[in-house]
Amino acid sequence: MKKISPFWIVVVAVIIAGLVFTSTVKNEYYFNAAYVVLQALLMAVAWNVLGGFTGYVNFGSAGFFAVGAYTAIALDKAFGLPLPLLILASGTVCGLIGLALGYLTLRLKGVYFAIATLAMAIVFETLVVNWAYVGGAKGAYILTPDSHLWFDSYIQMLFMVMLLLALAAIAVSRYLNSSRLGRGLAAIRDDEVAAECAGVPTLRLKLISATVMGVMMGVAGAPYPFFVTFVDPVSAFNLFIAVNSIAMPMIGGTAHWIGPVIGALLVGSLQEIITVTVSSELNILFVGLMLVGFITLAPQGIVGLVRKFRGRKP
Amino acid sequence: MISADLFSNAVVSGILLGGFYAAVAVGLAITFGQLDIVNIAHPAFVIVGSYTAWIINTRTGLDPVLAGILVTPIFFLVGVAIYRIYYAAFERTGQESLSGLAFFFGLMFIIEVTLILVYGVDYRLVNAAYIGESIDIGFVGIPYRMLVPFIVAVLLTGGVYLYLSRTFTGRAILAVAQDRLALQLMGADPVRVKQFAFGLAIATTAIAGSLLIIIGPVEPSVGRLYIGRVFAIVVLAGMGSIPGMVVAALIIGVVETMVGTFMGPSWSPAVSFGVLLLTLAVRPAGLFGRQ
Amino acid sequence: MSTPVLEVRALVKRFGGFVALNGVDLHVGAGERLGLIGPNGSGKTTMINCISGALYNDEGSIIFEGRDITRMAPHQRTRLGVARSFQIPKPFRSMTVLENLRVPLEYAAWNRAEHRHITDEAMAVLESIGLKHCAQQNSAGLTQVDMRKLELARALAAKPRLLVSDEAMAGLSNAEVDEILEILLALNKRGVAVIMIEHIMRAVMRFSQRVVVLDAGEKIAEGTPDEIVRNPDVERAYLGE
Known part of the structure; x- marks a missing residue:
């Protein structure tokens, strides 16, 4: 008999807990807060697929996220597509952007990819600012659909959607981390030349992980317009999103799939x-300080610290 | 039809702007081009330079450029301190590609948020007699708030270039990137050379920052727009070549002004990043790069 | 002469104006042990970089077992059966020694490996090379000589028919050099052709059936170790005139 991994038991338990949460708690604040945390979690897991597993830094997470959000806005306005299709579309668009950007720059030294992602975010921001159809610089209001399945409110449904997306991303990331593919990615991160000489098709693997990262980030952005109901370039391309998606994996630990999950939570x-x-400005500063503090003092993150601690006292 | 005076005005202000960009990028040409340190936070230091000039100027009335020059030693020491942390935490352990990048990204973020917390998001500006004046040559008007930064930038960039090519320490800095053996034969310690060079690069941001706030009002997040510009310039030039960097800076300045004039200012942020992406895709070695 | 496993024809590689290899021919028979020597800057490293695919040659062609691999990416060459070790060891530092071997087994030798027994195969390679005792150790903490062994083990795990060993012995003690030599000889006995690049003459002469000498990007001599030792051109290249 095949044993079911504890991972899947936890996943099912979390889904059940989420459903219980929606049917018992009425205060919308909790769903708002949970949605924000889950969105950040999804972004952190996405960033880590390329940054942590493969060793290529993406500074443009906010760009991917915003393109996902604006793809949803445009398609919602044009065709009024249902949310699942919007999520699919945003994931596809951002996956393709990840692939294209990777194809352009992943053959070069790693830093060029990092700088290119930064450039990409600004280029897309400029495009959106000048694109009147989705509101341009002024921003766009989005009407929340009336139907919200069996949930009491739309935010409850969005919370559940984000929970499922985050769990799916974690499952994909866990698979990548422990599979043959993941070992190939880790080899690239450790030494790209040696990886290539061990038969690892480095460019193809890098492109795969850049694409997966793009898809996840696009998917994270798609429900965002319906969550905030007003989106403008400043909020969608917010640098804070990029900082969070780097800081959370770095703080949690980048080498293991659980790292970004711990960091984000x-x-x-x-x-x-x-x-x-306290205040939201101090909160932003706090993340910056945590990021710099962890990468200088504990580069392996919380996961690394736990391992060290266990190693000393077996 | 594009009118001649609009066009020539755009070219002239593009060149003036490009010269100023060279001053902003020259520090990065040292850190990124020569030392292989990807200092994403470079423009953030330029903004700190602007705020320093603003504080000194509003408190004492001292000329912003003089204020900038005055504080270069402090910036130099800050640069040395940052390199020491960077070296101990990342370079020594071979972690620079992932953690090192994230370190500077975090640093940039901390600087920006701290400035916002302390001084808010209001635009700040400096006072000097020449700001607001301009000279007219034919139908081209040259405002002093562009001309003064241009001249100072040329002096700064030229000075750095002469320093690197003519002095012992300068040549040691160039050797750090190209020929470690030669460096050892010269009897110089690579870490000390890099530390000095990094300090020098940060010192230039004090002056570049004072020029930035002469050109126009500054608020903390302005720095982000300069990330694209400085990296586009250094990459387009081909990593580390100072004369090449000046040419690249002028190209970016002129193209940006053209786009701003004829397509609208909301498009100009995309110029440098577009150039950067294009360079990486088509000719990653840059215009004047080796290979 | 046996059928060649590798044939390099008129290889030219330039770096800007500098000609690193100027029309060099080289062939390696199946199961042969070839020594490649030459003074510093003679083009040895460029040669093996071209063979392994780290660099692309400007002119000439590289044929492996009858297939033209001149334009192939390095990982494809490894999959066909050309493996190399690095002079400065490049272990996958975040992995254990065992996991280091899983990478070539799962990629380079994927079509030839027993997918269910990857761990057993990796252990067998480690045993043959004398690293079994540190299989679970983190690869970053190995000693110099074990690092070199890991390099060879990882190349072996790719199941090559040609191994290019780039100065696997530089900086090792005499006893350690002998240890590495034994490993390479044992490996050769199993039918793997070996190109050995080495500065330690004692090792090259003992190991090689045939020696090729490069100087300033050209092949200046070729023959049995005895012939090479007595060749006046070789002496001139090494000692100057």
Whole structure:
């Protein structure tokens, strides 16, 4: 008999807990907060597929996210597509952008990819600012659809959608991390020349992981317009999104799939608390300081610290 | 039909702007071009330079450029300190490609947010007698707020170029990138050379920042637009070549002004990033690069 | 002479104006042990970089087992059966020694490996090379000589028919050099052709059936170790005139 991995038991338990949460809790604040944390979690997991597993830094997470959001806005306005199709479309568009950007720059030294992602975000921001159909610089209001399945409110449904997307991303990332493909990616991260000489098709693997990252980030952006109901370039391309998606994996630990999950849950929850109790500016500064602090003092993140601790006391 | 005076005005202000861009990029040409340190936070230091000039100028009335020059030693020391952290935490352990990049990204973010927390998001500007004046040559008007930064930028860039090519330490900096053996034969310690060079690069941002705030008002997030510009310039030039960098800066300045004049200012941020992406795709070695 | 496993024809490689290889021919018979020597800057490293695909040659062609591999990417060459080790060891630092071997087994030798027994195959390679005791150790913490062994082990795990060994012995003690030599000889006995690039003459002369000497991008001599030792051109290249 094949044993079911504890991972899937946890996944099912989390889904059930999510459903229980939606049917018992009425205060919308909790769903808003949970949605924000889950969105950041999804972005962190996405960033880590390329950044953590493969070793290529993406500074343009906000660009991918915003393109996902604006793809949804445009298609919603043009055809009024249902949310699942919008998510699919945004994922496809951003996956293709990841692929194209990777194809252009992943053959060069790693830093060029990092700078190109930064450039890509600004180029797309400029395009959106000048694109009147989706509101241009002024932004766009999005009507929330009336139907929300069996949920009490639309935000409850969005929360559940984001929960499922995040779980799916974690499952993909876990698979990548522990499979043959993942070992190929880790070999690239450790030493690209040696990886190539061990038979690893490095360019193809890098493109795969850039595409997967793009898809995940696009998917994360697609429901965003319906969550905030007003989107403008400044909020969608917010640098804070990019910083969070780097900081969370770095703080949690980049080499293992659980790293970004831990980092996102920890930092994301702390952020919600600080925003409510202190101020949102300080919260932003706090993330920056955490990021720099962790990468200088604990480059392996929380996962690394735990391993070290366990190693000393077996 | 494009009118001649609009066109020549755009070319002239493009060249003036490009000269100023060279001053902003010259520090990065050292760190990124010579030392292989991807200092994403470089433009953030330029903004700190602007705020320093603004504080000194509003408190004492001192000329912003003089204020910028005055604080270069402090910027130099800050640069040395940052390199020490960078070296100890990343370069020594071979972590620079992932963690090192993230480090500078975080640094940039901390600088920006701190400036916002302390001074808010209002635009700040400086006072000097020449700001607001201009000279007319034919139908081309040259405002002093562009001309003064241009001249100072030329002096700064030229000075750095002469320093690198003529002095012992300067040549050691060039050797760090190209020929480690030669460096050892010269009896110089690579880490100390890099530390000095990094300090020098950060020191230039004090002056570049004072020029930035003469050209126009500054707020903390302005720095982000300069990331694309400085990296586009250094990459287009072909990593580390100072004369090449000046040419690249002038190209970016002129193209940006053209696009701003004839297509609208909302398009100009995309210029440098577009050039950057295009260069990486078509000719990653840059215009004047080796290979 | 046996049928060649590798045939390099009129190889030219330039770096800007500098000609690193100027029309060099080289052939390696199946199961042969070839020594490739020459002074610093003679083009040895460029030669093996061209053979492994790290660099592309400007002119000439490289034929492996009858197939033209001149334009092939390095990973494709490894999959066909050309493996190399690096002079400065390049272990996958985040992995254990065992996992290091899984990479070539799962990629280079994927079509030839027993997919269910990857771990067993990796262990067998480690045993043959004398690294079995540190299979679970992190590869970043190995000693110099074990690092070199890991390089060879990883190349072996790709199941090559030609191994290019780039200065696997530089900086090792005499006893350690002998250890590496034994490994290479044992490997050759199983039918793998070996090109050995080495500065340690004692090792090259003991190991090689045939020696090729490069100087300033050209082949200046070729023959048995005995012939090479007595060749006046070789002496001149090494000692100057």
